[in-house]
Amino acid sequence: MSIAARIHGAGDLRVEPCTPARAANGEVDVDVAAVGICGSDLHYYKDGGIGGAVIESPFVPGHEFSARLTRDVESRGLLRGQLVAVDPATPCRDCEWCRAGHHNLCPSVVFLGAPPHDGALTPRLAVPEASLIALPDGMTAEEGAMLEPLGVCIHAMDLARPAVWDSVAVVGCGPIGLGVLQLLVLAGCREIVAIDPQAHRAARATTLGASASGTSIEAVADTTAGRGCDVVIEATNSPDGLRDAVAAARIGGRVVLVGIPDGDLYSPLPAAEARRRGLTLRFSRRMGEVYHRAVALVAAGRIDVTRLVTHRFALDEVPQAFAMHAEEADGLLKSMVTFIEP
Numbered sequence: 001m002s003i004a005a006r007i008h009g010a011g012d013l014r015v016e017p018c019t020p021a022r023a024a025n026g027e028v029d030v031d032v033a034a035v036g037i038c039g040s041d042l043h044y045y046k047d048g049g050i051g052g053a054v055i056e057s058p059f060v061p062g063h064e065f066s067a068r069l070t071r072d073v074e075s076r077g078l079l080r081g082q083l084v085a086v087d088p089a090t091p092c093r094d095c096e097w098c099r100a101g102h103h104n105l106c107p108s109v110v111f112l113g114a115p116p117h118d119g120a121l122t123p124r125l126a127v128p129e130a131s132l133i134a135l136p137d138g139m140t141a142e143e144g145a146m147l148e149p150l151g152v153c154i155h156a157m158d159l160a161r162p163a164v165w166d167s168v169a170v171v172g173c174g175p176i177g178l179g180v181l182q183l184l185v186l187a188g189c190r191e192i193v194a195i196d197p198q199a200h201r202a203a204r205a206t207t208l209g210a211s212a213s214g215t216s217i218e219a220v221a222d223t224t225a226g227r228g229c230d231v232v233i234e235a236t237n238s239p240d241g242l243r244d245a246v247a248a249a250r251i252g253g254r255v256v257l258v259g260i261p262d263g264d265l266y267s268p269l270p271a272a273e274a275r276r277r278g279l280t281l282r283f284s285r286r287m288g289e290v291y292h293r294a295v296a297l298v299a300a301g302r303i304d305v306t307r308l309v310t311h312r313f314a315l316d317e318v319p320q321a322f323a324m325h326a327e328e329a330d331g332l333l334k335s336m337v338t339f340i341e342p
Helices: 039-047 141-145 147-160 175-186 199-207 218-223 241-248 271-277 291-299 315-326
Strands: 002-009 012-018 027-036 064-069 083-086 124-128 132-134 167-171 191-195 212-214 229-234 249-257 280-283 309-313 334-338
Touching: 002 315, 012 315, 027 083, 027 141, 039 315, 064 141, 064 147, 083 141, 141 147, 141 334, 147 175, 147 229, 147 249, 147 291, 167 175, 167 241, 175 191, 175 199, 191 199, 191 218, 191 241, 199 212, 212 218, 229 241, 241 249, 241 271, 249 271, 309 315, 315 334
Parallel strands: 167 191, 167 229, 191 212, 229 249, 249 280, 309 334
Antiparallel strands: 002 012, 027 064, 027 124, 027 334, 064 083, 083 132
């Protein structure tokens, strides 16, 4: 018998006894080391679902995680006790979309930590051997857990295609927005304007390389003399995110939407604002085949994911952590649930 944090429905998260599933063929049991609390976890907690992914029975969230192997995995050349990250997504790899290279859009994907599939907020779980991501020596458990959100940031960058010397607006300075910001700095963007209604998040953006920051979308017009930015990357949980992103873009600009709005709905958008700008609009979901780049960026010290972690909790404190995130507590960016490593 073990314990797990389970979401039973909107606002109902309990730490309770559970019986860990045993590894089947092609799977391996892992001892969880660290788990990040993600914005999508919060949507399940606040709304009871995301679109068609609705909680019909209690499930264990947690898809950003690192773990230690409980046995050797010869097929991957990995050893018992080795620290690994785990890709939570297992696409079918046989549908039209997978064959076209869009594994992140597979309609039949099995995704750990999304209902009905249990995730990592429990000390031990079984994961596919093919999902294991080998980590270089010296990488920490928290860095390993942060590779999944960093992968989301890299995928958003691939869609946005910012060019050297572009101006870019980052709308939303949570962990995804701030991860994107660090990548934009590496990409050599000329001007990066970061927007978040929480002053501490906007201020953090400045320390990570933003040219300017503000708590309202008007800061983009102020910074760019009314022109708007070449590229806008939206990473909020606000229904106003789409409207704000359009307002931040220049004529002929590109907008990439990464965030998931509360209630799974965007606020009404005046069509003329987008049409008159002739905008290119892309929606980003999860990530493509980017883990190798995420590992390399962190291992080389080019991206410091640990600067985004502000709070740490034990497993029995997970209800408190989710409540703090739902209330958008001051000073909060990324919470990490840490386990005593075996």
